[in-house]
Amino acid sequence: AKSIAVLTSGGDAPGMNAAVRAVVRSGLSFGMKVYGVMRGYNGLLNGDLHEMSMRSVSDIIQHGGTALFTARSPEFNTPEGVQKAAATCRNLGIDGVVVIGGDGSFRGARDLTGAGVLCIGIPGTIDNDIACTDYTIGYDTALNTAMEMIDRIRDTTESHDRCSVVEVMGRRCGDIALHTGIAVGAIATLVPEIPYDFQKDIVDRMKAAQATGKKHFIVVVAEGVGKTQEITERIQKETGIESRATILGHVQRGGSPTLRDRVVASRMGYHAVELLQKSVGNRVVAMKGEQIVDFDITEALNMPRVFDENLYRISAKLSI
Ligand code: ATP
Numbered sequence: 405a406k407s408i409a410v411l412t413s414g415g416d417a418p419g420m421n422a423a424v425r426a427v428v429r430s431g432l433s434f435g436m437k438v439y440g441v442m443r444g445y446n447g448l449l450n451g452d453l454h455e456m457s458m459r460s461v462s463d464i465i466q467h468g469g470t471a472l473f474t475a476r477s478p479e480f481n482t483p484e485g486v487q488k489a490a491a492t493c494r495n496l497g498i499d500g501v502v503v504i505g506g507d508g509s510f511r512g513a514r515d516l517t518g519a520g521v522l523c524i525g526i527p528g529t530i531d532n533d534i535a536c537t538d539y540t541i542g543y544d545t546a547l548n549t550a551m552e553m554i555d556r557i558r559d560t561t562e563s564h565d566r567c568s569v570v571e572v573m574g575r576r577c578g579d580i581a582l583h584t585g586i587a588v589g590a591i592a593t594l595v596p597e598i599p600y601d602f603q604k605d606i607v608d609r610m611k612a613a614q615a616t617g618k619k620h621f622i623v624v625v626a627e628g629v630g631k632t633q634e635i636t637e638r639i640q641k642e643t644g645i646e647s648r649a650t651i652l653g654h655v656q657r658g659g660s661p662t663l664r665d666r667v668v669a670s671r672m673g674y675h676a677v678e679l680l681q682k683s684v685g686n687r688v689v690a691m692k693g694e695q696i697v698d699f700d701i702t703e704a705l706n707m708p709r710v711f712d713e714n715l716y717r718i719s720a721k722l723s724i
Pocket of ligand 1 (some may be wrong): 413415445475477482506507508512513529
């Protein structure tokens with residue numbers, strides 16, 4: 405590709421800026437023209453894009469959110485929308501687009517590639533819910549934020565001999581819950597991938613721990629399990645321990661990206677541009693172990709997500 409564009413799409417995630425910066429600077433260093441597209445696919449539909457320079461992406465690597473803004477674009481998600489976006493690219497001579505987002509955004513990238521514009525997806529979402537990759541940009545920052553917030557909740561939980569039930573993000577994916585649950589020593593962690601038995605997995609565990617002298621408890625619930633308020637009330641009723649619910653919500657989406665998010669995003673951004681330089685499109689950049697690799701978008705979208713059940717079992721053994 406000689407001329408490329410970069411956009412962020414779907415939910416924002418800390419580290420997206422580092423990926424944008426890497427795409428812009430790698431592209432320029434390869435002698436390409438690079439456009440920044442505003443508000444996801446919407447920017448391609450209404451021509452809201454501008455040429456970037458090395459300095460356009462200064463001072464963004466340390467910021468959460470996305471300097472290009474993001475959006476969900478119902479209009480793009482139609483055959484006419486895809487053709488319109490492709491026409492914008494053709495008119496400006498853009499023959500490659502890097503799309504930073506989640507699975508929905510990758511479906512868009514696949515369609516836009518089908519319309520003649522080579523697209524590369526980069527996984528950017530705090531949930532870590534993309535099957536083809538071990539890691540998504542924003543995940544590490546979200547984990548660390550959730551852990552820090554729960555540590556704070558723990559201070560007050562401990563002072564009052566209470567139980568705190570904390571809902572963390574993850575609609576379809578329990579990775580944030582599992583990892584923060586381990587990191588904060590949650591007595592129980594509920595994830596969408598594994599059904600739970602209220603009596604056995606929560607009440608009995610709390611009572612057994614109580615018998616050994618434990619007086620305060622943290623229960624972590626993934627958003628996808630839901631019913632956090634109900635779970636909290638039921639815990640209080642069945643254990644007699646005063647219980648409080650906290651839904652962390654969007655606090656997990658913001659903040660300065662961690663070192664890991666910045667570095668992975670930078671590596672993925674570079675990799676995406678390398679593919680476009682070789683005129684390769686319809687790929688998703690992914691992380692396998694510590695390696696940056698790439699997959700065909702359709703294959704990537706069809707991969708089954710694997711939840712680390714072994715780590716889930718270990719976490720139950722450790723928090724007691
Ligand atoms: P997140 O995981 O943060 O929600 P996402 O990328 O999955 O991110 P979506 O809202 O699903 O977020 O998708 C973002 C945009 O991608 C949509 O607004 C739409 O324009 C485009 N898109 C989504 N699904 C498709 C599809 N099946 N075909 C073409 N384009 C799509």
